[in-house]
Amino acid sequence: MNGTLPPWSPLNDPQLSGKYQKNLGSGNENVRSKAQLQLDLLSRYAWQEYPVKYGCWTLNETGLTGGTNLSGPWTKRSYVPDYSWIQLLDAGSGRPIGRHWIDTAFDGGLTVQGAPFPPGATSIWFAGDPRAFGMFSPVGNGHIAYFGSRDRLQVFDAWRQGPQHYAQFAATIGDTMDRRPTGAAGDADVLWLADHPQPPHSPKRFGAARG
Numbered sequence: 001m002n003g004t005l006p007p008w009s010p011l012n013d014p015q016l017s018g019k020y021q022k023n024l025g026s027g028n029e030n031v032r033s034k035a036q037l038q039l040d041l042l043s044r045y046a047w048q049e050y051p052v053k054y055g056c057w058t059l060n061e062t063g064l065t066g067g068t069n070l071s072g073p074w075t076k077r078s079y080v081p082d083y084s085w086i087q088l089l090d091a092g093s094g095r096p097i098g099r100h101w102i103d104t105a106f107d108g109g110l111t112v113q114g115a116p117f118p119p120g121a122t123s124i125w126f127a128g129d130p131r132a133f134g135m136f137s138p139v140g141n142g143h144i145a146y147f148g149s150r151d152r153l154q155v156f157d158a159w160r161q162g163p164q165h166y167a168q169f170a171a172t173i174g175d176t177m178d179r180r181p182t183g184a185a186g187d188a189d190v191l192w193l194a195d196h197p198q199p200p201h202s203p204k205r206f207g208a209a210r211g
Contacts, residue, residue, distance in 0.1 A: 008046040008126055010135070011039070015143040023107055034107050037159045038147060043136055045127035049139060050097075053091040054121045055193040057200055058082035078202040081193060083115035086148065088130045097130045099190065100148040106156075108149070116146055122194070132173045 011017040020042075023035035057079040084104075088097040102115050117124065117138050125142065128134015133149035149155050158169035191200060 004114040047125040051178040053087040057191040
């Protein structure tokens with residue numbers, strides 16, 4: 001692929017491009033389609049470095065994904081570091097651009113155990129639309145990349161419905177993201193590790209005694 005790629009393309013890295021070329025030959029249609037989506041992104045966007053807040057505190061039963069707690073007040077819950085979330089920041093103002101969920105198993109690989117990027121990272125390489133979705137890589141690496149999307153936006157669902165549907169989706173995504181909330185509680189309520197290095201107090205299992 002190197003002969004037809006512009007010099008800025010992340011796909012000039014043979015280790016990175018080789019992975020997706022291999023996935024194009026997979027017998028799994030989903031893996032092939034996801035490889036096409038990722039190759040499309042990496043062929044149209046260069047790596048750009050963004051300051052970030054990486055990792056947040058999540059209750060081990062509910063968390064940012066809005067899971068339902070069915071266990072009751074007797075079940076102990078505590079905050080744990082969650083390295084699947086990253087906040088892209090504007091390099092000039094430091095203001096949040098978008099909170100992204102990193103899907104380490106998006107391309108059909110095994111889910112990365114622990115943190116896909118170095119804990120405590122303050123910047124990241126990103127190729128894509130920072131308000132919506134794209135590919136993430138550790139700064140100075142570029143050999144590996146993970147797909148991520150703003151608040152778990154269903155990008156692949158639009159992609160596999162065909163080029164016309166995806167084009168319409170992509171054309172309006174900026175306006176859509178500007179109107180939608182940043183999450184169930186909003187970014188202001190997310191406890192990023194960069195701002196809160198110590199875990200919050202675990203919620204009490206029982207309410208205050210009455211009487």
